[in-house]
Amino acid sequence: xxxxxxxxxxxxxxxxxxxxxxxxxxxxxxxxxxxxxxxxxxxxxxxxxxxxxxxxxxxxxxxxxxxxxxxxxxxxxxxxxxxxxxxxxxxxxxxxxxxxxxxxxxxxxxxxxxxxxxxxxxxxxxxxxxxxxxxxxxxxxxxxxxxxxxxxxxxxxxxxxxxxxxxxxxxxxxxxxxxxxxxxxxxxxxxxxxxxxxxxxxxxxxxxxxxxxxxxxxxxxxxxxxxxxxxxxxxxxxxxxxxxxxxxxxxx
Amino acid sequence: xxxxxxxxxxxxxxxxxxxxxxxxxxxxxxxxxxxxxxxxxxxxxxxxxxxxxxxxxxxxxxxxxxxxxxxxxxxxxxxxxxxxxxxxxxxxxxxxxxxxxxxxxxxxxxxxxxxxxxxxxxxxxxxxxxxxxxxxxxxxxxxxxxxxxxxxxxxxxxxxxxxxxxxxxxxxxxxxxxxxxxxxxxxxxxxxxxxxxxxxxx
Numbered sequence: 001x002x003x004x005x006x007x008x009x010x011x012x013x014x015x016x017x018x019x020x021x022x023x024x025x026x027x028x029x030x031x032x033x034x035x036x037x038x039x040x041x042x043x044x045x046x047x048x049x050x051x052x053x054x055x056x057x058x059x060x061x062x063x064x065x066x067x068x069x070x071x072x073x074x075x076x077x078x079x080x081x082x083x084x085x086x087x088x089x090x091x092x093x094x095x096x097x098x099x100x101x102x103x104x105x106x107x108x109x110x111x112x113x114x115x116x117x118x119x120x121x122x123x124x125x126x127x128x129x130x131x132x133x134x135x136x137x138x139x140x141x142x143x144x145x146x147x148x149x150x151x152x153x154x155x156x157x158x159x160x161x162x163x164x165x166x167x168x169x170x171x172x173x174x175x176x177x178x179x180x181x182x183x184x185x186x187x188x189x190x191x192x193x194x195x196x197x198x199x200x201x202x203x204x205x206x207x208x209x210x211x212x213x214x215x216x217x218x219x220x221x222x223x224x225x226x227x228x229x230x231x232x233x234x235x236x237x238x239x240x241x242x243x244x245x246x247x248x249x250x251x252x
Numbered sequence: 253x254x255x256x257x258x259x260x261x262x263x264x265x266x267x268x269x270x271x272x273x274x275x276x277x278x279x280x281x282x283x284x285x286x287x288x289x290x291x292x293x294x295x296x297x298x299x300x301x302x303x304x305x306x307x308x309x310x311x312x313x314x315x316x317x318x319x320x321x322x323x324x325x326x327x328x329x330x331x332x333x334x335x336x337x338x339x340x341x342x343x344x345x346x347x348x349x350x351x352x353x354x355x356x357x358x359x360x361x362x363x364x365x366x367x368x369x370x371x372x373x374x375x376x377x378x379x380x381x382x383x384x385x386x387x388x389x390x391x392x393x394x395x396x397x398x399x400x401x402x403x404x405x406x407x408x409x410x411x412x413x414x415x416x417x418x419x420x421x422x423x424x425x426x427x428x429x430x431x432x433x434x435x436x437x438x439x440x441x442x443x444x445x446x447x448x449x450x451x452x453x454x
Contacts, residue, residue, distance in 0.1 A: 002417055003377045003396065040441065045377055070270050076398060076439045096266050098439065120263060121299060123373060123400045168375065196359065198375050219369070221376070251377040251396040 003251045004215045005045040005222035006236055007200065008229040010035060012051045015061045033068045039229070040075045043236045045251060047073065048224060051081035063095045070096020078126055086115055093120055101170055103128040104143040107150060107157065110164055117165025127166035129154055131187060132174040139187045146174050155190055162197050169195060170224065172202040180206025188218035200224050208234060208242045215248050253452060255279040256291035261308045262298035262330055271438030275449060285317050293452060294321055298330030299400070303342035305334060319347055325430050326451050332425060332432030333403060341403050350425045350432065352408040357418050373402035374417045380435065385412040385426050386454050387447060395443045397435035405434065
């Protein structure tokens with residue numbers, strides 16, 4: 001039976017992880033490759049590397065990092081952060097990435113999604129959407145790392161993205177991100193039950209029961225988190241055992 | 253060990269190469285007929301679409317070459333599907349090494365037993381069961397492997413592993429020197445490493 005996926009996310013800048021970690025016995029806690037390998041050994045189902053480098057050297061440092069990851073890690077991994085054209089994607093896939101996430105660039109130019117799906121297959125195109133529930137009760141799309149509100153609702157944009165060829169949706173609730181109060185269950189459930197592709201929920205994980213809720217109530221296919229894993233607040237194997245005890249199918 | 257990976261117009265070839273290198277084995281990625289014929293082992297990888305991949309193989313006469321190989325050959329994902337008789341994906345006549353037919357997953361609108369929406373393609377980790385081949389030596393029943401696919405091989409005489417998604421299907425096939433796996437051993441953690449290692453000794 002297909003399992004629910006647990007996905008640690010690593011923020012990377014200039015080839016180094018950004019947020020601190022408290023891993024012991026790690027040769028270099030700042031090295032995303034070392035950290036990714038530890039997560040893979042500890043039962044992560046996939047990894048996401050989000051690159052926030054904003055320098056002209058970005059392309060080169062990122063492709064080198066992806067190549068190192070691909071050599072060492074034996075589970076699937078996704079790379080994203082500022083991916084804006086087909087050349088970026090080709091470079092990342094050729095370096096060994098399994099999937100890429102696209103966000104603002106796809107919103108500005110939706111044909112990017114169909115171009116990527118046609119050239120590389122939908123299975124490697126993950127549409128990332130940052131969203132926020134306004135006082136009108138509607139979940140709106142936000143762009144540029146959450147700085148700009150787009151005139152489009154999350155569900156409309158997600159549906160369009162899937163029609164254009166996105167193979168998965170990664171939805172991050174800006175209202176929940178960083179709060180550790182749990183995932184955004186309502187928008188995640190809307191996307192999971194209305195779209196024919198897998199939905200990865202992101203933002204708000206703080207406790208193990210938040211994962212139970214996002215899988216059981218919101219029907220997410222995968223859940224992504226960063227700090228709770230980096231700071232050892234939740235250990236992946238313990239989380240999976242907890243979920244299995246609650247009849248959620250996970251890979252142990 | 254002289255291992256060759258078939259180079260053609262499909263994705264994930266580099267991932268397979270890296271996985272082989274992690275096992276400490278060097279491999280050549282090639283579409284050269286002599287190199288492929290003289291290799292000790294051949295891997296036929298692939299993520300992509302069936303009809304364009306078959307057209308590419310035919311144009312380079314790799315279709316006949318693959319069928320004539322006598323050393324152990326491992327097809328992965330699309331590679332395995334292309335080794336079957338026929339694929340519903342754009343009604344493609346395939347290599348016919350395996351007699352099984354490749355069909356499209358059909359979504360049941362009712363959802364699964366928990367009422368969850370069943371999605372196509374299948375993306376993620378699923379069990380491999382009823383393991384019947386030296387390819388799975390040391391691999392426990394119901395081990396998890398990583399799958400990404402919208403089409404599946406039906407059951408037949410060549411089935412050596414089964415998986416459940418929407419319905420049961422062949423997640424691995426074997427006939428004589430030819431092996432095929434629907435999942436991605438190169439992305440399936442320790443289980444995948446073991447299967448790749450086993451392929452070096454079958």
